[in-house]
Amino acid sequence: MSVPAKRSIPTVGFVSLGCPKATSDSEQILTRLRAEGYAISPSYEGADLVVVNTCGFIDAAVEESLDAIGEALAENGKVIVTGCLGAKGDIVRTAHPQVLAVTGPHAAQEVMEAVHAHLPPQHDPFTDLVPPQGIRLTPEHYAYLKISEGCNHRCTFCIIPSLRGDLVSRPIGEVLKEAEALALAGVKELLVISQDTSAYGVDTKYRTGFWGGKPVKTRLYELCKALGELGLWVRLHYVYPYPSVDDLIPLMAEGKILPYLDIPFQHASERILKLMKRPASAEKVLDRIQAWRREVPDLTIRSTFITGFPGETESEFNQLLDFLDEAQLDRVGAFAYSAVAGAVANQLPDPVPEALRDERRRRLMQHQEDISTQRLERKIGRRIQVLVDDIDEEGAIARSAGDAPEIDGLVIVTDGHDLEIGEFAEVNVADCDVHDLYATLAAE
Ligand code: SF4
Numbered sequence: 001m002s003v004p005a006k007r008s009i010p011t012v013g014f015v016s017l018g019c020p021k022a023t024s025d026s027e028q029i030l031t032r033l034r035a036e037g038y039a040i041s042p043s044y045e046g047a048d049l050v051v052v053n054t055c056g057f058i059d060a061a062v063e064e065s066l067d068a069i070g071e072a073l074a075e076n077g078k079v080i081v082t083g084c085l086g087a088k089g090d091i092v093r094t095a096h097p098q099v100l101a102v103t104g105p106h107a108a109q110e111v112m113e114a115v116h117a118h119l120p121p122q123h124d125p126f127t128d129l130v131p132p133q134g135i136r137l138t139p140e141h142y143a144y145l146k147i148s149e150g151c152n153h154r155c156t157f158c159i160i161p162s163l164r165g166d167l168v169s170r171p172i173g174e175v176l177k178e179a180e181a182l183a184l185a186g187v188k189e190l191l192v193i194s195q196d197t198s199a200y201g202v203d204t205k206y207r208t209g210f211w212g213g214k215p216v217k218t219r220l221y222e223l224c225k226a227l228g229e230l231g232l233w234v235r236l237h238y239v240y241p242y243p244s245v246d247d248l249i250p251l252m253a254e255g256k257i258l259p260y261l262d263i264p265f266q267h268a269s270e271r272i273l274k275l276m277k278r279p280a281s282a283e284k285v286l287d288r289i290q291a292w293r294r295e296v297p298d299l300t301i302r303s304t305f306i307t308g309f310p311g312e313t314e315s316e317f318n319q320l321l322d323f324l325d326e327a328q329l330d331r332v333g334a335f336a337y338s339a340v341a342g343a344v345a346n347q348l349p350d351p352v353p354e355a356l357r358d359e360r361r362r363r364l365m366q367h368q369e370d371i372s373t374q375r376l377e378r379k380i381g382r383r384i385q386v387l388v389d390d391i392d393e394e395g396a397i398a399r400s401a402g403d404a405p406e407i408d409g410l411v412i413v414t415d416g417h418d419l420e421i422g423e424f425a426e427v428n429v430a431d432c433d434v435h436d437l438y439a440t441l442a443a444e
Helices: 019-036 059-075 089-094 108-118 160-164 172-184 220-228 243-253 268-276 282-295 313-327 356-377
Strands: 011-016 039-040 050-056 079-083 142-146 190-193 209-210 212-217 231-238 260-262 300-307 330-335 383-392 395-400 412-413 423-432 437-441
Touching: 011 019, 011 059, 011 356, 019 039, 019 079, 019 108, 019 142, 019 190, 050 059, 050 108, 059 079, 079 108, 142 172, 142 395, 172 209, 172 212, 172 220, 190 220, 220 231, 231 260, 243 282, 282 313, 300 313, 300 356, 313 356, 313 383, 330 356, 356 383, 356 423, 383 412, 395 423, 412 423
Parallel strands: 011 039, 011 050, 050 079, 142 190, 190 231, 260 300, 300 330, 412 437
Antiparallel strands: 209 212, 383 395, 383 423, 395 412, 423 437
């Protein structure tokens, strides 16, 4: 264990693991740290202590988090643990009794108190200054906008509500102020996230807040409408197909928000959805998808599914494949059921053997491949707008309205070497493969 050298500016190392919601928690803690004059170190050796933001969703994530804590302890010695794993009983303290403090997720205040106790802040008027948009871990041109914390559902495979609690929506004025600051800082795309985006404001009974001196309800429609005024790409994640989602479709048709919906359907069999305690029925979902597409033909729908949920029969799995044929989703991710410790679903009868869960996952992905490819082929020959993420020897690596960063495909602009990262460009789509589009710059 190396002892950090004394320095005048207290310095914190940061390791951020897990989902976009955890990333957003990390950003809030980093912002507070910088606001109080702490420096952030990219290495363990340069830090006086290290904060590890953990994930505890599935067993593999628990292991990764415990390894990260172990590495930070070995390399630095002073470690504060936060995030979902911290909320899972004594796992962290049992594995690593030397950690200085352990908090659950969304606990910026507790993390700051632990940091103060072990590394007091030093007042410095220059380091106290942080940019108004806070500290972010994403590239400069896109940012996550977390609108709420926790979840009121109790899906039987998920332990997030027990880790993060019931839904707590952020006041709409605060969310819009943050969005505005991000826009002023040069962000081009906002990724709206939460555990259940459609439920925004339910807990506050859609309380009226204020933005720009005007009253505005804490509700997803009003939020999207206001975000649409900022002139950015606004992309919605983790949307549940409640009837209120229909109200968002006109905003997509008008170009106020991106024609993109990330809806985790999880399954298509009524019985399995019931066992999962999911809100929607597959039949109604198909009707809704068709209606949405009639209004917004370019709507991209991404979803995720679980294969091998306890009790899933071959015929119920085939129902899922039939659903994919009918729904013609653009992007699909699938997970083999993982028995997360503490999840109610683990007690259900007839567990599916692990090998079969995996095999069904592979079959599902293979089945979807043709559908996703056909959806992309429809774009060949069309002119579309893209946002540039990177430049490399292939050209500009960009994304279209249909591609969320990190989870969807790319648009490779083969003659886009002179574009700039964070720039919008118009391109003509020339070709595609299963995931990506290939395009050239369109004439002005
Ligand atoms: S909606 Fe279900 S899966 Fe999503 S966070 Fe809530 S309980 Fe978990």
